[in-house]
Each structure stands twice: as C-alpha cells, then as structure tokens.
Amino acid sequence: MDTTGVLDEALERLHATGPEFDDWLSNHGPMAAEALVRHGAGRDVHRWLDRYGKRLEDAPRPGERIADDSWREALGDARRLGDWLAHFDRLLVSAPERPWRAVLAEWWPRLLPGIAGGATHPVIRVGHAVRVLRDGDAGAPRLRELAHGLGYWAARYQPLPGDLALVSSPHAPAEALRAVPPVADQSGGVGHRLAQLTELPDWAGDGAGTGGGVETVPARLADLVDSATRYYATHAHGNAVMLVHAATAPNAVLRVLPELPSKLWPASLAAAWAASGAVTAAYRPSGPAGAADPGGATAEELFARAAAHGDEHAIKLADTALDVAARHPGDVLPRSAALRATELITPL
Structure with a gap:
C-alpha cells in the first residue's frame, strides 16, 4: 500500500x-x-x-x-x-x-x-x-x-439501551434505514439521543426474511454499507457530520470481517446494523432531499475533492463511497454522497 x-x-x-x-x-x-x-x-x-x-x-x-x-x-x-x-x-x-x-x-x-x-x-x-x-x-x-x-x-465501551427492541421487519437494508423511527428529542448530543432509542427494525436478524448461513454475512454487510452510503446522499442534511458514521461504522466492521473467525460474523453483522440504525435514528431529518449531481466526476476525483476540502469526516465518507462505487460502478449515489459531504461540512 x-x-x-x-x-x-x-x-x-x-x-x-x-x-x-x-x-x-x-x-x-x-x-x-x-x-x-x-x-x-x-x-x-x-x-x-x-x-x-x-x-x-x-x-x-x-x-x-x-x-x-x-x-x-x-x-x-x-x-x-x-x-x-x-x-x-x-x-x-x-x-x-x-x-x-x-x-x-x-x-x-x-x-x-x-x-x-x-x-x-x-x-x-x-x-x-x-x-x-x-x-x-x-x-x-x-x-x-x-x-x-x-x-x-x-x-468508551457503551452498549445501546438495554430495553432496545429489535422489531421483526421484512425490509431490505435500504428500506429498513428509511423505516427507522427518529428519536423524539433531537436537541442534545449523541449520548442523549442514543439513550432515547426504544426499537429498531430487525433487518439483520433471520426474522427479517433476509437471513441465511454464515457465508451470506459479508454480502449482507456490504449491502448495509451500500444502503447507508446511498441514504447519506439524500439525508445528510439531518446532520452531515454525524450521519457519516451510519455508513463508515458498518464499513469498518466489513473491513475487519475477513480477519475474524466466521463464528463471529453473525454477531458482527447484527452489531453493525444496530450501530448504523441507531445513528440514523438519532439524526434522521424529516424527509429526503435531492441528491447532489456529481456530473462526470469519478469517485476518485471526488475523493481528491474531499482531500482538498480537508475535513476528516468528508475524507472518511469519500473513502467509504469509493468502496461502494467499486461494487456498483454505474450507481451515481455513492458519488453523490461524497459530493454532498463536501457541500454540507465546513472545510478544515
């Protein structure tokens, strides 16, 4: 490297x-x-x-x-x-x-x-x-x-609320993220918001209808990262900094997964979903906005724009968007997400 x-x-x-x-x-x-x-x-x-x-x-x-x-x-x-x-x-x-x-x-x-x-x-x-x-x-x-x-x-180990219910849901991750209910009081910091969580759609569980053997976990986790990155493209205005982590946290788990024993994969998927869903609930805006138009800019060019912008969150989001764009070369939304981060986040 x-x-x-x-x-x-x-x-x-x-x-x-x-x-x-x-x-x-x-x-x-x-x-x-x-x-x-x-x-x-x-x-x-x-x-x-x-x-x-x-x-x-x-x-x-x-x-x-x-x-x-x-x-x-x-x-x-x-x-x-x-x-x-x-x-x-x-x-x-x-x-x-x-x-x-x-x-x-x-x-x-x-x-x-x-x-x-x-x-x-x-x-x-x-x-x-x-x-x-x-x-x-x-x-x-x-x-x-x-x-x-x-x-x-x-x-900084911090479990999510002990009474958090994972509600069985038929949704795929993209729909599950949009179905996550926002926390009631969005006036405080992240700790205050996460403490209000009461339930999340249980997309990661087998009850969601998308389950399978342990061998399906990497693809399902990649699907979550893809969906959270696309969600950022249209919902980043909820909080352009904090919603970065709804995509980068599960992507971190995805990067670690190949180095772990496969018996740890299902719990890793469930934790990644809980983290992504929790951040989404904490900073979900009232509705989507139109995605930014990256034009003909490649994902690599948009990463260079994030590097010149300088904010660490914009850099990390563009890094994850590159991973998603590599899996879906024809999808404009990963590039839109990288562009939107540089538009909404204050430069370094």
Whole structure:
C-alpha cells in the first residue's frame, strides 16, 4: 500500500496524541491519514496533519495496570483510557505473546456489544488499522494503531439501551434505514439521543426474511454499507457530520470481517446494523432531499475533492463511497454522497 513511509511517519506523530480532545471529541487523524495515503494523497498528509494536529492533546498517561482477571470492571471507564492504551500496547507491541489476529479475535466479541461507544469512532479506527495490517507490514506503528483503536473502544465501551427492541421487519437494508423511527428529542448530543432509542427494525436478524448461513454475512454487510452510503446522499442534511458514521461504522466492521473467525460474523453483522440504525435514528431529518449531481466526476476525483476540502469526516465518507462505487460502478449515489459531504461540512 505505502512504500514511502509516509503512513508510518504520520502514525508515529499521531500516537503522541490521545484518541480524544476537548473532553470527548474523537481524534480522526489516523483514520484520515490512512485514507489519504491509500488513495494517492500521501504527499499531502503531513501538511494536513500540521493543520489538523493543532487541536489535538497529548496522549493520556497510564495509571493502574488492566489485570487479565478484572478487565470487565474497567470496561467503559473513560477515566482509564491511558490504562487501556497501555494494555493493548503490551498485547500487540511491547510484549506480544500472540499474533495480532489472535488478539483481535479474543477482544472483538468482548467489545462488540459496546460498538456505539465514542459515537462509533473506536470501531471505525479499528477498521482502518486492520485494513493497513492486512497489507502485510505489521511494523510497530501499525500495530500500535490497532492498540490505540482497541484501547479507545474499551474505554468508551457503551452498549445501546438495554430495553432496545429489535422489531421483526421484512425490509431490505435500504428500506429498513428509511423505516427507522427518529428519536423524539433531537436537541442534545449523541449520548442523549442514543439513550432515547426504544426499537429498531430487525433487518439483520433471520426474522427479517433476509437471513441465511454464515457465508451470506459479508454480502449482507456490504449491502448495509451500500444502503447507508446511498441514504447519506439524500439525508445528510439531518446532520452531515454525524450521519457519516451510519455508513463508515458498518464499513469498518466489513473491513475487519475477513480477519475474524466466521463464528463471529453473525454477531458482527447484527452489531453493525444496530450501530448504523441507531445513528440514523438519532439524526434522521424529516424527509429526503435531492441528491447532489456529481456530473462526470469519478469517485476518485471526488475523493481528491474531499482531500482538498480537508475535513476528516468528508475524507472518511469519500473513502467509504469509493468502496461502494467499486461494487456498483454505474450507481451515481455513492458519488453523490461524497459530493454532498463536501457541500454540507465546513472545510478544515
């Protein structure tokens, strides 16, 4: 993927910073840098980091060690973010006893119920990290990036409301997203909104009429990513920043899926659907708008436009739109989604 060393340099710069800043905002630097390098904008990464990095804060220091027999007590405790980062650094970088895929397979099902934590940013960061490691170079900066993603997820672990009902639905994912009822009070932040969730259409379950064997999970998950990206093209005005994650969170799961044992695939699909549906419910507008017209611009050209725009969410959405466009070359909506992000989101 990257033979210039730019990505490793960027990751080393970013690992001196924490996963969050201003108390709870997510550090998108590693995710955006990986996407920029992957899609041919590596020469711009350090200049982008010079601008973006001004807002970031130093990495939190560890305090108390996360014990192997009491990690559950520390799960979801944001005060122990530094401890969780150190824990996964030991497992993956400084004192590894197993390959990174074995660590991932152990912790993925532990963390998956808390996929909504950090507004889904931790799982998205893990998805970018795994995509890099799949390229074959498992050097320290890339392993540490996976450690930061998993540590961030563990610290911000947040299950969706315990009484959330998954209502049997005959819809395919595109219709299911449009059928998701909005939360009643959309005046607060993401935590306030997600706490109001009471039900979601159960598209991911076998009761939806779209079930099948475990071998169908990758295609069904890709269908969800495609549908959420198309939904963004016509509904981004609900919240152009936050609705990005309805597409990028399930895409992160899709990127991790090939590295997981297949027995973990059905739960991964269900969690991806819950995350996408929850974000959709939290920021659903009153109705659709017309999709932006990208004209003859290719998905690659629209990614370049997002890179020049500079906002990290626009870059991530364009990165996912490229995946969708590759699966559906004749579909204009993935390109419309990438364009709409640059139109509605404030540039960096």
